[in-house]
Amino acid sequence: MSADDETLTARARKARVDSMQRHVLVCTAGDCPSGEAVATAMKHGVALAGARDRIGVLETLCTSICKGDGATVVVYPEGTWYGSVDVELAERIVAEHLLDGQEISDEVFLRNPLGDPPSR
Amino acid sequence: MSADDETLTARARKARVDSMQRHVLVCTAGDCPSGEAVATAMKHGVALAGARDRIGVLETLCTSICKGDGATVVVYPEGTWYGSVDVELAERIVAEHLLDGQEISDEVFLRNPLGDPPSR
Numbered sequence: 267m268s269a270d271d272e273t274l275t276a277r278a279r280k281a282r283v284d285s286m287q288r289h290v291l292v293c294t295a296g297d298c299p300s301g302e303a304v305a306t307a308m309k310h311g312v313a314l315a316g317a318r319d320r321i322g323v324l325e326t327l328c329t330s331i332c333k334g335d336g337a338t339v340v341v342y343p344e345g346t347w348y349g350s351v352d353v354e355l356a357e358r359i360v361a362e363h364l365l366d367g368q369e370i371s372d373e374v375f376l377r378n379p380l381g382d383p384p385s386r
Numbered sequence: 387m388s389a390d391d392e393t394l395t396a397r398a399r400k401a402r403v404d405s406m407q408r409h410v411l412v413c414t415a416g417d418c419p420s421g422e423a424v425a426t427a428m429k430h431g432v433a434l435a436g437a438r439d440r441i442g443v444l445e446t447l448c449t450s451i452c453k454g455d456g457a458t459v460v461v462y463p464e465g466t467w468y469g470s471v472d473v474e475l476a477e478r479i480v481a482e483h484l485l486d487g488q489e490i491s492d493e494v495f496l497r498n499p500l501g502d503p504p505s506r
Contacts, residue, residue: 274451274469274495281450283467287500291411294447325447327414330401331394342462343500347403349394375394380407380463 287320288364291340292351295327301337304356308339311360321364344369345379407440408484411460412471415447421457424476428459431480441484464489465499 278284294301305325312321329338336350346369355373362368398404414421425445432441449458456470466489475493482488
């Protein structure tokens with residue numbers, strides 16, 4: 267590992283992405299005004315729960331999938347896609363899915379945990 | 387599933403995120419000018435290889451981890467973090483990691499595939 271890599275590894279530790287167990291992507295682009303509010307609500311909820319070392323929230327540009335009425339939120343490693351997320355739903359996702367491990371099935375429009383397809 | 391969910395599911399299919407096997411996050415924020423060029427190069431390489439149905443490239447805001455000399459790129463589901471990515475390295479990541487399945491170990495500063503920690 268080079269000295270440069272060590273710098274990045276140290277920064278990763280400081281940003282707590284080395285200990286993350288869930289990485290949450292929040293679309294803050296496009297026409298929908300709620301993305302930034304959703305991202306802020308999720309970061310706030312995670313911090314309040316003392317879970318910043320295991321849950322990371324990352325803002326993204328356009329996921330190409332929304333109806334303009336809320337943010338698209340993706341949770342890895344499950345590959346859970348929530349649509350039309352407003353602040354109220356964002357708070358539920360933090361409490362129920364991220365902290366309690368209970369996906370909010372009614373609000374999910376896609377599940378894709380990635381990985382290789384089944385062998386044929 | 388509601389009619390609204392069906393719309394989102396149809397859009398997910400159109401955006402090919404339902405068939406993705408790799409989701410690549412490219413930081414295009416901050417002081418580093420290469421993020422957008424890296425994202426463009428990766429999207430171009432994936433499209434040229436005819437792999438848009440299985441490899442998705444998503445631009446993100448700040449990951450909190452860089453040295454200002456290139457983009458941070460994360461590949462899921464492996465949870466491979468590449469630092470200081472320029473266009474040349476971006477093209478290698480597409481060819482070697484995403485298409486051939488061979489991670490470029492020398493350029494990786496963190497691996498975190500997420501998921502629950504080992505039971506204690």
